[in-house]
Amino acid sequence: MSEGWLAPTMFFVAFALIFSGFPVAFALGGTALAFAGLGIVTGELDFALLYAMPERTFGIMNNYVLLAVPFFIFMGTMLERSRLAEDLLKTIGKLFGPLPGGLALAVVFVGALLAAATGVVGASVVAMGMISLPVMLRYGYSHTLATGVITASGTLGQIIPPSIVLIVLADQLSVAGRVPVGDLFLASIVPGLLLAGLYAAYAGGVAF
Known part of the structure; x- marks a missing residue:
């Protein structure tokens, strides 16, 4: 399979879930997690990239502007x-x-x-x-x-x-x-x- 297929497929699946009436929060979060795992399995993504997820999540939760x-x-x-x-x-x-x-x-x-x-x-x-x-x-x-x-x-x-x-x-x-x-x-x-x-x-x- 050619390179660069992961991102377009992920966006297509996310929009399909949203337009089908699936809750937006679960559609975006579930699609991101599913395709992150798929990218690691297929070798498109490095597993080390997931190490930044907890820090990024805590940074967003600790942002007083977005609160x-x-x-x-x-x-x-x-x-x-x-x-x-x-x-x-x-x-x-x-x-x-x-x-x-x-x-x-x-x-x-x-x-x-x-x-x-x-x-x-x-x-x-x-x-x-x-x-x-x-x-x-x-x-x-x-x-x-x-x-x-x-x-x-x-x-x-x-x-x-x-x-x-x-x-x-x-x-x-x-x-x-x-x-x-x-x-x-x-x-x-x-x-x-x-x-x-x-x-x-x-x-x-x-x-x-």
């Missing part, structure tokens, strides 16, 4: 389960109701608040889509405008701090040169608010 990631995910889950995001959207919708495109403005505003509260993109998009899309369509918003506003406002969690993306980026940048996650948070506040303002202005202009 914030599961807490933000938990916060987003709690907002979704408690239906607090739905109540927030209804309240903000009443506030912006008299304005042209008030519901779209409320979606952008709530999306920015959820981004600042959770830092999770998926939770924001799913929550906003399930809550606001039927209401926006009921009030005569076009499908393109409604889905565009929801998707754009949901992705604000990538840049408005605290953001999981910025946390992971700070962890990676710390390898080359020390870049505190606080500096990344400070640098992303103005761009995040600017994006939210532009989204709101566009939604209000189209609805007007």
Whole structure:
């Protein structure tokens, strides 16, 4: 068998397991362990490479920057389960109701608040889509405008701090040169608010 077959096969198997509905954690971890053993048996990998695994695992567990990631995910889950995001959207919708495109403005505003509260993109998009899309369509918003506003406002969690993306980026940048996650948070506040303002202005202009 030709060299270089191990990595493509491993990725194919991992994606096949994920798309089949297998839990992501077990799909990635199980695939890595299985193909590590297969690579050692076939001679593609050196067994000495596994000696670094405990040290690497402990290093990740001891990383205080990455410690914030599961807490933000938990916060987003709690907002979704408690239906607090739905109540927030209804309240903000009443506030912006008299304005042209008030519901779209409320979606952008709530999306920015959820981004600042959770830092999770998926939770924001799913929550906003399930809550606001039927209401926006009921009030005569076009499908393109409604889905565009929801998707754009949901992705604000990538840049408005605290953001999981910025946390992971700070962890990676710390390898080359020390870049505190606080500096990344400070640098992303103005761009995040600017994006939210532009989204709101566009939604209000189209609805007007």
